[in-house]
Amino acid sequence: MFEYSIKENCLTNKTILVTGAGAGIGKEAAITYAKLGATVILLGKTVKKLEAVYDEIIALGLAEPAIVPLDLKGATKQNYIDMSSTIASQFGKLDGALLNASTLGELTPFTQIHEQVFSDVMQVNVNAQYLLAQALIPTLLLTEKASLVFTSSSVGSQGRAYWGPYSISKFATEGLMQVIADEYENSSLRTNAINPGATNTNMRASAFPAEDKEKLATTADIMPLYVYLMSDDSLAVNGQTIKAQ
Template sequence: MLNYVASPNELENKVILVTGAGGGIGKAAALSFAAHGATVILLGRTVKKLENVYDQIVTSGGPEPAIVPLDLKGATAQHYRDMAATIINQFGKLDGLLHNASVLGHLEPLKQITEELFDEVMQVNLKSEFLMTQALLDPLALAPCASVLFTSSSVGNKGRAYWGTYAISKFATEGMMQVLADEYSNTSLRFNAINPGATRTSMRAKAFPAENPDDLKAPQDIMPLYLYLMSDESKSENGKTFVAQPK
């Protein structure tokens, strides 16, 4: 699956929502999904970045995407319910959801973490995913074979000093994925997570400023796994965390 080769039309007629689609892994995923036939819903907080991805998809001949400008930090349950209703009205279903957007917070001792920072990281990395997934279960259930992907991390299954807020949010993310996978086992919905590993992104640069980015894989290098888990080839996969760059 790490070397999965998707057919050119592997995701044809699928509608897939990608959060954090303006850059990094989210952008690479949106472009890859569209290149294989999917209609992509681009969600992010910076309209200019989303428009850039939109233009790249259209220029390359992919299906016309949709743009949803939304700041997960301030979004409410009603925002997600309205989004779900719009998706049903415009597309009739939702075949895939990639929870990619996250914030790092600060790398610091747990004793020094402020309540404000803790709440901000949990809002973006966890609560927004909970509320969005809850609202989108209805359009996902209308698809014949729907895939929901959460983004985890190596610190999401083994805690690491100074990574407190981010690690806690990712532990909880994996737990939420597993709960949903169990609740929806033997249905048309499946839930999995991806640990992308060390990848050339702005978040990685913030966490490891002295690291040479040229030593890291680019987001597009790990897309085979994302394509596999969004394709019907992975319909038997449920409740698992996949490591994109195993050591």
């Protein structure tokens, strides 16, 4: 695992947006950030799941989170702009954004990739990420120490047979991250990506249904890196894809 000693209250007074916050890694990150003092903004497509995470955070006596129901597959550029403007007006700033939501598509031979599947994966994993980042950057720049974190994969740095759409989308994600990191290198914004590795999530189970889940890292196991990149300890880190395990 990525070795980092999490300090209590290290995210106090930070406002952090988490996409895909209704389940899996996004849910774990949102609750972890809240426990460390942050006010979290929960973005996801399923209101019921977001409300469950909201209730869990409130039950722990933590700062009240905000809920943003948004389906990245159908959201428009204006939706993201409006959301960013609302965050700026309601919170005055945005200290961090974890762009975690992704879709797997299907695992299939390259010559059998369905055009609609490819299009849907690119829409959620690339187009939405670009539009979301574009809209969020002005709000992130309102704070002195902002962190933008993308989510990559092992297949985003080394292509793998049958993983076509997802793999290609994660190569694009890493390129997107690097472009933003380079453009804002001398600003208050740092931009990086996380490769979570093999983790016990529903997406992983759909890709490897016969796998022994007991041998996989849990979402809690990989949180040190997620906290590190949102904390002030990572101020000098920019343009990197880092493995969580």
